[in-house]
Amino acid sequence: MKTSLALLGGAVALLLSGPALAEEAAGDWGGILGGQLHVIVHIKKDGAAYSGTLESPDQGAVVIPIDTVTTTPDHLAFSIAAIHGSYDGKWDDAQKTWTGTWTQGQAMPLALKRLDPAAKPPPIARPQEQAISAGPNPYTASDVSFDSRAAGVKLAGTFSVPNGKGPFPAVVLIAGSGPHTRDEDVFNHKIFVVLADALNRAGIAVLRYDKRGIGQSSGDYKAATTTDFTTDATAAVEWLKSRPEVNKNRIGLIGHSEGGLIAPAVAVADPSVAFVVLMAGPGLPGDTLLLMQQAAIARASGEPEAAIATGQAMNKQAFDMIKASSSLEDAQGKAKTLAASLVANGQMTQAQADAAVAQLTSPWFYEFLRSDPRPTLRKVKVPVLAINGALDLQVPPKADLEEIRQALKDNGDVTVTELPGLNHLFQTAKTGAPSEYGQIEETVSPVALKVITDWVSAHAK
Template sequence: MREEQVLVQSGVVQLAGTLYLPDSARPCPVLIVLHAASGGERGFFAYRHLAETLPAQGIGMLLYDRRGSGASSGDWATTSFEEQAADCLAAIASLSQRDDVLPDRFALWGISQGGWIAPIVAAQSRAVAAMAIISGAGVTPAEQMDYAAAYTLREAGFGDAIVAEALALRERVNAYYRGESGYAEVAAALGAAESAPWFAYSYIGPASELPADVTTDKWFYEFAYDALAIYPRVQTPALFVWGAQDRWVPAAESMRRFCAATAHLPDRMFAQLPGADHLRMAIASAHEDMRGAYSGTPEIDPAYTRLLIAWLREHLL
C-alpha cells in the first residue's frame, strides 16, 4: 500500500487528506469517505478498516479532515450538507487529474450523517460509480434524535410514560425552531424539566442553551432535513447497510423508507447485520454508551467487511 498526504481546494476552504493506494502502478478506482457527525478527523477509529482492507483489493481510498476539523480550514459550526457535498466534488475533480486514478470509477462511503451527503454528490457527478450508505437515517434529524432519546431512556430503565413525556418536550423545542411557539414558554418548560431524573437521557439542552434567535443555531438548518428528497435525481448503484443494534438510527424504518425512495434504481442492495451497532462494531466486542463512548475493544463486524468488499469489487473492478 502507498500512502500520500494530499490537499484539496474547495472554494476558499483547503481540505487536508490522506490518499491510500494499492502498490500496483495501474490506475485504480478510489473510495471517498463522507464523515459521521462525530468523526470529522482522519484518525476516527471507525474509518481505519477501510485503509487496512481496500488497497489490498485494488481500490484506493481518500480520507480527508472534514472542513473545520483537524488540519482542514473552514468552520464546521456553519457548514451545510450541500457544502460538505461540494467538498467531496472538489476531491473528485482533484483526484481525476491523477494518472494513477480512474477518473470515472469513484465510490462514496457515507456513514451516519455522511449517508445524507453521499446522494447529493452522486446526483451531481457521473464519475461516481457506486455509493455505500452505512447506518444512514431515512428519517429527519428530529425523528432520528427522538429515536435515540427513546432508546437511551429505555436503556436507563424509564417506562413508556416518561419516554412520551420526554418526546413531547423534544417536540415543543422543535416547534419553537419552526416558529410555532415563543421563547419564554419553551424556556420555562425546559427549566421546569431540567431537574427531572430523565432529562439527562433525553438529548435536550437546558433552558440556558435555548437560542433567542434560532437562525444562529445549526439545528435550525438541519432538524427537518428530508434525506429522501434527493433520490429521484440519483441513478448510482447503492448499498445500504445497518446494524440491527443501532442506538442512533431506526434501522428498520430507515430501510423501509430508503427502499421506497430508491425503487427506480436497477442496482441496489439492503442489509441489516444482527450483531452490529451504529458504527458496525460487533456488539459482542464492546458496548456503545449514550455519548458514543465504547467500553471494551470495539471490533468491526466481519459480516459487514465481507459484504462491503464483495460489493465494491463487483461495482468498481
C-alpha cells in the same frame, strides 16, 4: 449520526442536586459519561471571565472549545454548540465533585472530579488498528490537501493507494456528524483507518479527510451545515479525478451516518460518481430520526417509559417549532420564548435554557432538523449498497432501511442489507447501546468489512 460527544438531539435535562457549598471552577476536571466514556474538562479563569475546552481520551486527540462557561461558587454550566452538548452541575462538597447532567440527545448523569495531573485512564486494546500500524501493508498512504473552492476552504486528508499498476478505482470516505478528523475517531476507534485498510487491500484507492475547521483543515466547523459538508465531499471527488493513480470513471462514495445523507446528494449533482455505499445513512426525515434515536437510547439506558414519553413530547414540541420557523433568526426567537417559559415554570435552569437554545438553533441543527433524504434518494441512478447494523440505536435499521428501499425502488441496482449483531459503528455488539462502543475492542466487524469490500469490488470493475 455519531454518539457520545457527537450525538444528535436536544433533550432537556433535569439537574441533579447535592449538598452545595463552594468551589473554584478553574482547573482540570474528569468524569466518566454513561459509565464508559472518559471526559476531561479544562476550565481557565482570566479576571472574572471563564473559558474552557473539552476532550475525551477515548475518542482520540480532538480538543473541543467550550462556547460559554457560567459559574458561581456552587454552580457550573457550560455549552458546546459544535457538538450540541451542554452540562449543568452543582458542587457536592461531601463528594468533592460537580454533580450534574450532560445533555446531548439524551440526559446522562456526569460527575466531574478535580484531576490528578498524573492520572490517565487505562488504554483499551484496538487490535485491528494495532495490526495496521505494525504493518507491512500492501499500499502507500500520503498526506494531501485540496481546495473546496466554493467555500474558500482547504481540506487536509490521507490518500492511500494499493501497490501495483493503476489506475485504480477509488472511493471518498464521508464521516458522520461531529467534529471528525480523517480517521473518524469515535470512542478511541479509528473507523476510517480500518475501513480504508480493507478497501486498499481489495485494490481500491481511498481519500479520507478532516472536516472543515477540524484537524489540519481550514474553515469554521461551528458555522457549517450538511450542505457545506456536501460541498466539501464534492471537492474531494474533483480532487480524485485529477490523480493519475485513479480511474476517473470508477470513483464512488462511502458515507457513514450523516455521511450517508451527503453521499446521495453528491452523486445526484455529479453524474461522474459511479456508486454509493450508505453505512447507517438516514432514510428518514431529520426530526423523525432524532426522536426515534433519543427514545431508543434512553430505553437502552434504563430510563422509565414515563420519562421517555415526557422527553419525546418536549422534543417534538421544540422540533415542530423549529420546522415551522421561517428562518434561522425566527427559530432563535421562538426557541428563546419557549425556553423562557420552561425556566419560569421550573422545568429548566437558565443555563440549561441558554444551552438548549444554542443547540436547537445552530446552523447545522436547524438544517438537519428540516432535512428529508428521500427526494434526493429517488434521484440516485447509480448502484447503491445500503447497510445497517441490526442493533443500531442511532439510526433504527428496520424503519430506516425500508424508507431507503422505497425511495430507491426505481433504481435497478440496489442492495439493502441489515447485518445481525452489529451496532451503529458496525461493531459486533451485545445491546447496541452507545455505552458499549468504547469497551468493544473490535473497531469494525470483519463481516461488515467483507460486505462493503465485496460489493465495491464488484461495482468498481
